[in-house]
Amino acid sequence: MEIAEIVMNPVRQRIIQYFLIHETGTVKEVRKALPDIPSASLYRHMKILTDNSMITVVGENRIRGTVESIYQLNKSFMEMDDAEGATVQMALLNICASFAKYFSGEHVDPRKDMLMMSTCTLTLTDEKFMDFLTEINQIAMKYMNTEVCEGSKTRQITVISAPIDGKVM
Incomplete structure (x- = not known):
């Protein structure tokens, strides 16, 4: 495997x-x-x-x-070396498969299920970007540590970062 x-x-x-x-x-x-x-x-x-x-x-x-x-x-x-990006590509395919599976279901209701996608473009130094990622991680850790209780739904959040054109301002 x-x-x-x-x-x-x-x-x-x-x-x-x-x-x-x-x-x-x-x-x-x-x-x-x-x-x-x-x-x-x-x-x-x-x-x-x-x-x-x-x-x-x-x-x-x-x-x-x-x-x-x-x-x-x-x-x-x-910390594996994945210069070809196979792991990232597999992750992206997995995300696509998850959405395809969701939309092929019988009772699809994106609004009720709070399905969302958000994209933004940031222009930051590497240091400021690391600050941004640290803050996102702190928020995620806070909620990942919440106990499962009656009414809890499992949701997956994915954050993907990629350079747009390689230009440095």
């Missing part, structure tokens, strides 16, 4: 997101944070992430004769 294929799965993205927020966790803790994912599915996705070294076992809890693994995100996998 290609790395892009592994990380583009929505369930695995949510598991990775859990570890970005919590640093470490057990399957039980991940299941509590992601209650809408069936246990068998969660275990299968955790195994895929572990087998591909995206998460690693960093400790164990001994509970009444059984061993519970403590996992942590392997941050080095996120």
Whole structure:
């Protein structure tokens, strides 16, 4: 399985997101944070992430004769060199597929579902752009850490940055 294929799965993205927020966790803790994912599915996705070294076992809890693994995100996998942009292209295709799946459904209501797309152009120095990204990350982290409750809906937010023409002002 290609790395892009592994990380583009929505369930695995949510598991990775859990570890970005919590640093470490057990399957039980991940299941509590992601209650809408069936246990068998969660275990299968955790195994895929572990087998591909995206998460690693960093400790164990001994509970009444059984061993519970403590996992942590392997941050080095996120630093992969992808000069051809295959991972980004796979991510973009995944976004397109998500929208196609949504619009092929029976009861499509973009207004009710708060479907949105927003684009803006920024002209900033690299330093100011990093400040902008840091602020977006802080806001996202605040809401990613919100507990799932009655009425919660899973929504995916994607921020994409690309140079327009390479000109420096």
